[in-house]
Amino acid sequence: MIALLRRDLTLALRAGGGFGLGLAFFLIVTVLVPFGVGPQAATLSVIAPGILWIGALLACLLSLDRLLALDYEDGTLDLLATAPLPLEAALSIKALAHWLTTGLPLVLAAPVLGILLSLPGPGYLWLVVSLALGTPALSVIGTFGAALTVGIKRGGLLLSLLVLPLYVPTLIFGAEAARRGALGQDPSTSLLLLAGITLATIALMPFASAAVLRMGLR
Template sequence: MRALLLRDLRIATRAGGGFGLGLAFFLIVVVLVPFGVGAETATLRLIAPGILWVGALLAALLTLDRLFALDWEDGSLALIATSPAPLEGVALLKALAHWLTTGLPLTLAAPLLGVLLNLAPEAYPWLVASLLVGTPALSVIGTFGAALTVGLRRGGLLLSLLVLPLYVPTLIFGAEAVRRGADGGATALALMGGITLGALALLPFAAAAALRVNLR
């Protein structure tokens, strides 16, 4: 299992593997927003939590179709399915690799990009905390969607349509935690934590079941 995780990390970080693609997209979204809505400090500060969370969500979505596609194309997914390693654990490791190469870098970069949107100083700890709690849910939900669509033509488009509605609760609570801060942000953070724990508990099994169906 450890070797599988290291393999996925190497694939993600090599040239063309997708590492850095999410960060670049995140940066582009944040840089373009002031051009679209104007550079007024009050306006940017008001919309900054939502923009940062939407940017992180879309950046996480950008590389999901790679989770199982490469393994499907070279036949290694069938070998993994017949190995002693449980598919539930494989799905969880895929989600972990995605978070380490996408979710964690987005979390670390978000405070720097918050400066471009004039995010309120007291909101920075809540931004980092919400992304740390919420981005694992994005990776796990995305892994489930990738397992459902593996091997399908134009699976990336279908994956987006399947996953985006499931991302909405995490987006709402994440942006609300940053917006409210000390005045109610803890409640939104706790609700988002519940979503993440629920996704970690249930979706690896659902992803494994989807992989078994697609491999028949």
């Protein structure tokens, strides 16, 4: 399992691995928003938590179609499916690798981008906490979507169509927590619900992902 994690991380970091693409995309989305809604700090600070959450979500989505498609094309998935490692575990590891290379950098970059959007002072802590709690769910749910579309040619767009509705609860609770934090209100209810979703998806989604991947490899 550690070998698989190490391999995925190595691949992401080497040339052509796409590490940093999500981060760059996140930055660009954040920079474009003021061009769209105007530079007034008052407007920006109201929408900042939501924009940062949506930016992080889209950046996560962007890298999903590489999550399994490359391993499918070069036969790695066939071989993993016949390996002693259960497919559920392999997919959990791949989701973890995706989070470490995409989700975690987004969490760390979010406060910096918060400055660009005049995020109010108390919001920084809760933005980071909500993203840290929520992005693992995005990776795990995304792995399910990637497994669903693995054998499909040009599955990238379909993947977005399938995964985005599944992201709704995570986005709602995550952005709500960040928004309440920024307004100086108590975000704990949203955070607890968000943590609940994340824990439940981490526990259950790998089974669904492995089931659909086995069907897709057949």
